Amino acid sequence: MSYITSGQTHQIEMMYGGHPHHESFQEMLQTFGQLVESKVLPAEKKTEMERAQDSLKSLAFQLRQSGKYDQQALETAIAQTKKNEKIPDAVYRQITDFGLPGMAFSEPLGGLEIPYPVFMACLETLGKASPSVGVRYAISNTVAEGLRFNYEAGQLSGYGESILRELIAGEKLGGFALTEGSAAGSNILKEMITRAVPLQNGNGYRITGAKMFITNVETADVFAVFARTSEPAGNDLGISLFLVEKGTKGFKVGQVFEKRTVENSSLGELILDEVEVSQEHLVGEAGCGAPYAMRMLNSGRITIAALATGLAQRAFDEYMAVAVEGKKLGDQHLIELDRTQARVAEMSMEILAARDMTCHAAWLKTLFDTNPDDRELLRDYVIASNGAKLKASLAAQQACDHLVKIWGASAVIKENPAMKHFLDSWLYYFGEAVPEVLENTIAHMEVKKYKKAKGL
Ligand SMILES: Cc1cc2nc3c(=O)[nH]c(=O)nc-3n(C[C@H](O)[C@H](O)[C@H](O)COP(=O)(O)OP(=O)(O)OC[C@H]3O[C@@H](n4cnc5c(N)ncnc54)[C@H](O)[C@@H]3O)c2cc1C
Incomplete structure (x- = not known):
C-alpha cells in the first residue's frame, strides 16, 4: 500500500484529469509519497521512540550505580540524547532537494510551477x-x-526578491513572526506592541519588541516580522512588514520551549532589541502589514488544513487497524459493533470533507492570485481557506480522540503513538487562528456577500 491514499489520487484526477501534465502530477505525488514513507516517517518514529524510552534517565541511573557519575559524562549524554531526538539534517535536505519549498512557485522565480492543489496533496x-x-x-x-504577491504587484525591493528566490530554492528557511506574548494571539493586529521607528537618516527602521510562539525559531534564516509603524486610525492598523535575518545586530532567539506537541519543530521567542534594518527590508508599503498578514494567513491556513488532513488520515488508518484486527470483545472485533461503525463512517466523511475543502480553497487561491482585484472572488477564497482550516483541524482532533479511546489503557503508554497524535492535533487547533476567529471571519464574509447580493 502506498503512503499516498486513493482519496488524494482521485482528487488530483478530478482536478487535472484532462490536463497535459496530469500523469506527471500523479507520478510526482507518488514519488514524494515514497520519499516521505522511506525517510520522514522512520525518522519521526525513531525520535519518538527515543523520547519514549527516556534513555537519559536510565543512563543517569547507570552512571550513579557504577560510581562514574560526573557532570561532564551527563552533559555528553544529554547532548547525544538531544541529537537522537532530532530529525537528521539529511532528511530535510532530501525534501528540499525534491523541490518542495519551490513546488508551487513560478519557473521564472526558480519554482517548479506545480498547481497549488498538488502542492497541498504533498503537504498532506x-x-x-x-x-x-x-x-x-x-x-x-x-x-x-x-x-x-508583493513581488508580483511590483512592490518588492531587490533585497526582498533575493530572499524570495532563496526561500523558493530551499537555500533559506523562513519564520513568520506575528504573535506576541503580551496579547491574545487572536487580537494581535490590534494590540501589537513591537514598534519600528524610522531611522534619522531616512534609510530604514529600528525595530524593538518581542515575538512569541514562533515556529522555526531556531532553524529559520529569515523572519517576516510584523511591527507597528504608526498608531491605529480607523481601518488603518498602522502595521508594517519587515524581513529580518538571523544574525542581525540586536536580534536574538529568547526562550525555546520544550513542548508536548510537534516536538521535532522548534517553537519560541524572538527578541528584537533596537534592530536596525535598511529600507530594503520593508516588504511592500509601510502601513500595509495588516492586510499582508491576512493575505499570508489566507494561504497559510490552507497549508495547515492540508497537514491536519494528513494527521486525521494517519489517526484514521491506525484506528482501523485496531478496530478490524486488534483486540476483541469476546469473539467480536470492535468493527463489528454498531458504535464503532458509526465512528468509522463519521471520520471517513470528515476526512473526505476536509480534503475536498482544502483542495477547493487551494484552487480558489490560484484563481485569486491571478485576479487579486476581484473582491467577490476574495470573499469566496477567504471563506474557503478559513473553512478548510476549521474543518480539517477539527477532523484531526476528532480522529485522534477516537484513536486514543479505541486503544483503551494502552493509549497512555509512551511507546503508543496515539497520544502523540492527539497532542500534535493542537498545533492545528491553535496555529494560525482558533476556531472562533475562523468562524467570525467566515460569518463576516457571508454577511458581506449577502449585503452585496441584496444591494444593502
Ligand atoms: C505549535 C504552535 C505554533 C505556532 N507558530 C506560530 C508562528 O510561527 N508564528 C506566529 O506568529 N504565531 C504562532 N503561533 C501562535 C498562534 O498563531 C496563536 O496560538 C493563535 O493565534 C491563537 O492565539 P492564542 O494562542 O494567544 O489564543 P487566544 O487568542 O488567547 O485564544 C484562546 C481562547 O480564547 C477564546 N477566543 C479567542 N478569540 C475568540 C473569539 N473571537 N470569540 C470567542 N472566543 C475566543 C477561545 O476559547 C480560544 O481558544 C503558534 C502556536 C502554536 C500552538
Whole structure:
C-alpha cells in the first residue's frame, strides 16, 4: 500500500484529469509519497521512540550505580540524547532537494510551477508522517507567499526578491513572526506592541519588541516580522512588514520551549532589541502589514488544513487497524459493533470533507492570485481557506480522540503513538487562528456577500 491514499489520487484526477501534465502530477505525488514513507516517517518514529524510552534517565541511573557519575559524562549524554531526538539534517535536505519549498512557485522565480492543489496533496502526505516536518515547510511557504504577491504587484525591493528566490530554492528557511506574548494571539493586529521607528537618516527602521510562539525559531534564516509603524486610525492598523535575518545586530532567539506537541519543530521567542534594518527590508508599503498578514494567513491556513488532513488520515488508518484486527470483545472485533461503525463512517466523511475543502480553497487561491482585484472572488477564497482550516483541524482532533479511546489503557503508554497524535492535533487547533476567529471571519464574509447580493 502506498503512503499516498486513493482519496488524494482521485482528487488530483478530478482536478487535472484532462490536463497535459496530469500523469506527471500523479507520478510526482507518488514519488514524494515514497520519499516521505522511506525517510520522514522512520525518522519521526525513531525520535519518538527515543523520547519514549527516556534513555537519559536510565543512563543517569547507570552512571550513579557504577560510581562514574560526573557532570561532564551527563552533559555528553544529554547532548547525544538531544541529537537522537532530532530529525537528521539529511532528511530535510532530501525534501528540499525534491523541490518542495519551490513546488508551487513560478519557473521564472526558480519554482517548479506545480498547481497549488498538488502542492497541498504533498503537504498532506508530509503531515501524515510528521506534523513537525510539515509545519516547518508550511510556515516557510507562508513567508515566501507574502513576498511573492508583493513581488508580483511590483512592490518588492531587490533585497526582498533575493530572499524570495532563496526561500523558493530551499537555500533559506523562513519564520513568520506575528504573535506576541503580551496579547491574545487572536487580537494581535490590534494590540501589537513591537514598534519600528524610522531611522534619522531616512534609510530604514529600528525595530524593538518581542515575538512569541514562533515556529522555526531556531532553524529559520529569515523572519517576516510584523511591527507597528504608526498608531491605529480607523481601518488603518498602522502595521508594517519587515524581513529580518538571523544574525542581525540586536536580534536574538529568547526562550525555546520544550513542548508536548510537534516536538521535532522548534517553537519560541524572538527578541528584537533596537534592530536596525535598511529600507530594503520593508516588504511592500509601510502601513500595509495588516492586510499582508491576512493575505499570508489566507494561504497559510490552507497549508495547515492540508497537514491536519494528513494527521486525521494517519489517526484514521491506525484506528482501523485496531478496530478490524486488534483486540476483541469476546469473539467480536470492535468493527463489528454498531458504535464503532458509526465512528468509522463519521471520520471517513470528515476526512473526505476536509480534503475536498482544502483542495477547493487551494484552487480558489490560484484563481485569486491571478485576479487579486476581484473582491467577490476574495470573499469566496477567504471563506474557503478559513473553512478548510476549521474543518480539517477539527477532523484531526476528532480522529485522534477516537484513536486514543479505541486503544483503551494502552493509549497512555509512551511507546503508543496515539497520544502523540492527539497532542500534535493542537498545533492545528491553535496555529494560525482558533476556531472562533475562523468562524467570525467566515460569518463576516457571508454577511458581506449577502449585503452585496441584496444591494444593502
Ligand atoms: C505549535 C504552535 C505554533 C505556532 N507558530 C506560530 C508562528 O510561527 N508564528 C506566529 O506568529 N504565531 C504562532 N503561533 C501562535 C498562534 O498563531 C496563536 O496560538 C493563535 O493565534 C491563537 O492565539 P492564542 O494562542 O494567544 O489564543 P487566544 O487568542 O488567547 O485564544 C484562546 C481562547 O480564547 C477564546 N477566543 C479567542 N478569540 C475568540 C473569539 N473571537 N470569540 C470567542 N472566543 C475566543 C477561545 O476559547 C480560544 O481558544 C503558534 C502556536 C502554536 C500552538
